[in-house]
Amino acid sequence: MTDEGKGLTLLVVEDNDFQRAVAVKVLEDLGCDHVLSAADGDAALREIVAHPGKVHIILSDLDMPGMDGVEFLRHIAERELAGSVVIASALDSALIHTVEDMAQEHGLQVLSNVEKPVTRKKMRNVIDQYRREERVRNPEKWAGSFSKEDILEGLNNNEFTVWYQPKVRMSDGAWVSTEALARWQHPEHGIVMPARFVPVMEKADIIDQLTWKQVHGIVEDLCGWQREGRDVSVAVNLSPTLLVDMDMPQKLEEVMAHYGVSPCRMILELTESALMRDMARSLETLARLRIKxxxxxxDDFGTGFSNFQQLNRIPFSELKIDQSFVRGLGVKNTSRTIVLSNIELASRLGLRTVAEGVETPESWHELKAMGCDYAQGYLIARPMPYAELGEWEKDWLKRYPKLV
Structure with a gap:
């Protein structure tokens, strides 16, 4: 017996007695604190309700008598009985992915599905994935929230910094661009991610204060790269509030001119939701930015409902392929079709393409074969402070030849 599952309670929902017993034994051998089991959805719901503690992971079949796995997943989501689920089924993979998407839309965390039979290696990977995603969701193990006053104090103390995630050209691996990402170096809670403070700032109407502070730092870094002779651009995410600021294009141009950096070195990333706040003003702002x-x-192309209309209205120069499609390349035929269609569409429109969320060599090679221009993701680099980019580039230049 090992202790990989220590502290966890898992529920196995499987109508085949032998396969259910095997899965239970595997989880017990991995050291799970509690392993519950049930033969169908109805029995599983009763098990969860009767158990005094939290059920961390549910491993469920789909095709079962009585309440099947699809209905069961809906019930646990609506009643908030568990957060993470794994589908273990011999059904067609396309059907499994449809059910996974349904579960995610219901708000459940869906871990990688497991092909039968259940083995120790497969469940060890599931538990590892669960713990990794728990660390991402709760990096500081702190349940509080930040107020407007907390954030303003952090701004006044210059605690907010810029981190960079490089983008590389797929044809030769060259570092050509980098996305600027906000980080809060909190004196008590360490590195705080944007999801913890950006919504508060937008609601309190102070996001512009952060944006302009960061813009000055970014352009100063661009100036440094320019002095080194590096042909590197920086992508900056635009807040919806900036899109309706009629003075923003002129102010941004003045900042670039102050540091002697050409506007072509800055890529402004925006999502469809940002455009929808005030379309008329947004279109004016974007037209003036392109003129300059x-x-x-x-960004997030393909995840909204009217992206094609935006492509027709706005003079974009780049299309970012959302990471949800990139990560689905190896497991979903639909993801592959969507990615290929986006690349072909961008090519016909004269836009360069950037694939987000590139995490495996397999994804890299498939995207390159499709004709994608640039890649960004953990395979290449995680976000990092400016000072670490030099060492990263040395390491990347060693890794790239092995990748290709």
């Missing part, structure tokens, strides 16, 4: 030489990138 800034590049525009549409």
């Amino acid at each position: 030489g800034f590049a525009l990138s549409i």
